[in-house]
Amino acid sequence: MTAPVRRELERAGLLATAASLLWLIQAGAVALAIAHMLEPERIWGHPGLYALIFIAVGVLRALLDNRAGALAFRAADTVLARERAKLIERESRRATDDPARPPAAKTATLAAEKLAALTPFLTRYAPAKRRANVVPLVILAVAFYFSWAVGLVLLVAGPLIPVFMALVGMAAKKASERQMEELSNMNVLLLERLSALVDIRLLDATERTVGGFQGAADRLRARTMEVLRVAFLSSTVLELFAAIGVAMVAVFVGFSLLGELEFGAWATPLTVAEGVFLLLLAPDYFQPLRDLAAAWHDKADASAVARELHDLESQEETSFLGTGAAAAPLGTPATLSVRGLAYRPPGGRLIRFPDFDLPPGETLAVTGPSGIGKSSLLKLIAGMAAPTEGEIRIGDEVLNADTADAWRARLGWLPQHPRFLSGSLRHNLTLAVRPGRALPLDRALKLSAADAVVATLPRGLNTRLGETGMGVSGGEARRLIVARAAHAHPDLLLADEPTADLDAETAAQVTEGLLGLVATGTALIVATHDADLAARMDRQIAMTPAEDAA
Structure with missing residues (x-):
């Protein structure tokens, strides 16, 4: 599905990753600026210089993020247009007497609503996954360079998040598939009842029809709430471990700078610049994992849509002759x-x-x-x-x-x-x-x-x-x-x-x-x-x- 735009998606992921890694330079500039104000005799430079570095790198990050987003959205639009065209062409060519032909409302829902779930998957999940594969490892290595204690805290807290995300993700995938199916059923029901509106009135079946709509709406609402419950659960797990990890780093750095802790660094105690730098890095160690968790449900929705597309494509094709395109008439009238x-x-x-x-x-x-x-x-x-x-x-x-x-x-x-x-x-x-x-x-x-x-x-x-x-x-x-x-x-x-x-x-x-x-x-x-x-x-x-x- 994404093969034609794989190169663009890879470039978008690389640019997004580079933008995230530039935070290390910004964090270093902030740490040095604060340390210079507290210990001017030990830190070279001037806070104004570090402020200019922070601003310049911030502008560069913004440009990289903008370019990465543009590439990802362009790739998503290409995939969406291609898959919609394939779906409409395949289903419009399917024989009208094919018993496997889905209702028109179901096909329309897939083309107009469900396929749109591919856009957040490609623009959010794919770049987030690339950043989550690179940025935490780089920050972890930097943290270990300055303090083995901070590196150990991040090493323990970080992997717990993907483990719980995977556990929650299995439930999210099933919940998304059930919600997508209920959405299709709702649209099919609506189209069928609208086409039979006159008969419904003649048969005095209005109340029964309204009751059927209410039941379908309640089922869709229940499925949607099921997806939201899974989303809130995964966010709670993520925030819990991220908060614990950042708090432990903050406690260690604070007590180390106060001189209460004499372990955790390598040869010498942590300096002010090193401590502030580590404090600034800790939240960004978890940020790519946060982004990945936020986009995890985009992946679940896209997986449900991809499965539905695969089920349609795996059916035996029963199409008419030709392409259905306009053509010059065949020869002259003949027997x-x-x-x-x-x-x-x-x-x-x-x-x-x-x-x-x-x-x-x-x-x-x-x-x-x-x-x-x-x-x-x-x-x-x-x-x-x-x-x-x-x-x-x-x-x-x-x-x-x-x-x-x-x-x-x-x-x-x-x-x-x-x-x-x-x-x-x-x-x-x-x-x-x-x-x-x-x-x-x-x-x-x-x-x-x-x-x-x-x-x-x-x-x-x-x-x-x-x-x-x-x-x-x-x-x-x-x-x-x-x-x-x-x-x-x-x-x-x-x-x-x-x-x-x-x-x-x-x-x-x-x-x-x-x-x-x-x-x-x-x-x-x-x-x-x-x-x-x-x-x-x-x-x-x-x-x-x-x-x-x-």
């Missing part, structure tokens, strides 16, 4: 040929399809009972799924990963359940338009009998519809997406149950709209249970369980 085609949906049975040819401009109805594989055939023709056996040809070209994008540039798709994007109706109707190919929008609306629908909307084509066409009936939404297909004027339109759940009059209007589009030269394949619609097609293919058997 569509299906030969020996079979398809096994993820976790499903093998479906076999009859052979057929469809010349340009002709129409075909695919009929059969529900679940027989009619919609799967349309997906295969559109390159939205890869066949298990057989092939699909467009003229002399085989439909494969290399030709799928160009083939889809000639296709139109009419889904069974109309969907609209956030934006105006005009924006939705012009989504699939190809320059030089499209029918005029007013003609497309009239052809599909959708012009009357637009006339009833409060702002006409500038009206914003909900995702499922809120503000228009199911039949009106169906006529609008027929108008969208007509405006794009594809060479071949694939229509999945275009008249399902419609009354006879509305179904007839949709049928006439489709046949009007055929009259302009578009070929049409419909998967349908509607006998009247099937009878209006040039040919029919009836799929039966016998044909479908593996």
